[in-house]
Each structure stands twice: as C-alpha cells, then as structure tokens.
Amino acid sequence: MDIQEITRAVEQESVVVRQIMANMEKVIVGQRYLIERMIIGLLCDGHLLLEGLPGLAKTTAVKALSTTVQTTFQRIQFTPDLLPADILGTQFYRPDTATFEIKKGPIFHNIILADEINRAPAKVQSALLEAMQELQITIGETTFSLEKPFLVLATQNPIEQEGTYPLPEAQIDRFMMKIRVDYPSAEEEREIMTRVYGGVEDQMTGAVDWTRIAQAGQTMRAIHMEDRIMDYVVRLVRATREPEAFGLELAPMIQYGASPRASIWLGMAARAHAFVSGRGYVTPQDVKTMAPDILRHRIILSYEAEAEEKTTDDLIEVLLERIEVP
Secondary structure: OOHHHHHHHHHHHOHHHHHHHHHHOOOOOOOHHHHHHHHHHHHHOOOEEEEOOOOOOHHHHHHHHHHHEEOOEEEEEOOOOOOHHHHHEEEEEEOOOOEEEEEEOOOOOOEEEEEOHHHOOHHHHHHHHHHHHHOEEEEOOEEEEOOOOOEEEEEEOOOOOOOOOOOOHHHHOOOOEEEEOOOOOHHHHHHHHHHHHHOOOOOOOOOEEHHHHHHHHHHHHOOEOOHHHHHHHHHHHHHHHOHHHHOOOOHHHEEEOOOHHHHHHHHHHHHHHHHHOOOOEOOHHHHHHHHHHHHOOOOEEOHHHHHOOOOHHHHHHHHHHHOOOO
16 A cells, blocks of 8 residues: 555544544543553553552543443452462362362453552562463463453552562563653643532443454554664664664663564554554654653663663653654
8 A cells, every 4th residue: 555545544544543532531631641642552452551649540541441442351459468360360179070170360351450560579460471472371281362452551650659569671571651640730630620529420331342443453554664764763772772882871871771672662653653643654753752651661770870860761862862863
C-alpha cells in the first residue's frame, strides 16, 4: 500500500480510538496523556506500568479501559504476604480420585490489573515474568498457554514510598511503557469535586469488541516508517549504552543503557502515535514524543546521577536535544 492508501485505512480504523477515548472520559476527568498512552499500549499489545502517588485515578483508568473493551478482566491486589500460587494457581491432590488437579489463578484473564505491584516481594513480581514474555504459565509440570489478548497493566507508587520493593530490571524491561501519572489541573480537580458531590455515576458499557482493536493494530503496523527514522530510533537507544560515541558526556550518569527491546517498542510506539494522530507515516516527532515513556524505566542510573539528583527523564531530554534528528 502507498502512504495515501495507508492514511485512508488509518482514518477508517481510528474511529475505534475515538470511541475508547470518549467512553473512558465519561469516568476519567482530564488525564488525556494517560488515556492516549493506554490506547497506544492496547494497539501494540504492550504491558504498561503506571507510576504515580495514591489518588490519581490509576486504578480507575485501568478499570475504565477494561470495561470499554469487551474482554475478561481481573484485578490482583499485590501485598507483602502474596504468594506466586495466589497469582498463577496451584496443584492439589484429590484423595477420592487419587489424582492431582490444577486450580487456575487470576492470571488467566485477558486484562490484568496488577495493583500496587511494588508492594509484593521479588518472588511474586517475577511470577509474572513467564506470563508477560512467553504468554504461558507453568503450574507443577503442566504448561498452559494464555489466551490473547493478554495485557498486564500494573500500577505502582513511587519507590520512595514506605513498604515498597523495587521491580527487578528483568521484569521492568518487559513493560512496553512506564507512564508517569501526574496531578490534575485546577479546572480538572474542580470538575472531579463537582462530579463526586453531585453523585454523578456514568454508566460505562463495553463499547468496543477486541477484534476491532486487533484490526486497528494490524493497520497501525502497516504505517510507513522510513529507514532514516528507524536509524534515528537505533541511535537514540544506542546513545543510552555508548553516550561517548555520540559526543555525549553522560557515561558517568548511566550504569546500564536500554536493551534492544527499547528499539523494538520505540518504533512500534511511534507508529501507534502516528495512528492515533491520523497519519499513515511516522515523523521524527512521533519518536521524540514516545521516547520518554519507552526509555525511562530501561536506563539504570549510576550512584553519581542519584547523588546529583538527576532522573532518567533528565538524561532522555539531553538525548533528544543532542542526537541529530533526520
């Protein structure tokens, strides 16, 4: 297909994006950035990590998304005493039949809300690894395939909060995006108060069938991306590993750079951003817009960076300013 044909297909398929957005906005006031990123994750089949302080509608947003999309949904509340079997399921012995039976856990649903994922210790967090990467679960000696779609939308409070455990690097890399959820504006906060005091209850219904989202995802993957933009994606990601090769003085700040998953997801997210914007081709601005969400959890800062109170977002800003745009 040429770019004009792709653009026509994008215009036709992007109706589904507007439907999801309109339905979610019945419940969520503001948070346009969050809703848009969640839709991009949906189009790309990518797991999402939502970070923000309590009370910023992270859980509400995930519930609203699952209600909008006609799939199965399960919320798992992560706590310090949670066990892997509480998530995956367990094998138990039945004396009456002298056989072992398997009771499947809550992970066997399409959309999983892993609420406050960093409240649970590492062995429970890592129980999700196989599911997120391989789309399968092993209980005892039996391996079960998970039905598509399978999306983990995890929420976490900032690491400095009391009673939290940092996610292992291997796990955090499985998330397509880490989305920072911020406070609403003054106008949005007033609207929230008005709705709560007025007892407004917007009835959400399953607005979109998953097959339509999958179809939109196929169209999104056909969006044109020039070689020079793919090269730009690779340069951005490689600059997190070898900053001196790109004339950047960031090496003392970075302990580990982003993995190749970052390149894969950044290219995909740029396509999805073009799709949401109604275009059949990717621009460098699509890459720059999505880079912070894709890279912020994949760059491991050094002690020096932490001592200087630098954040990964600060380093990404330098990369986007200094790496030559095609």
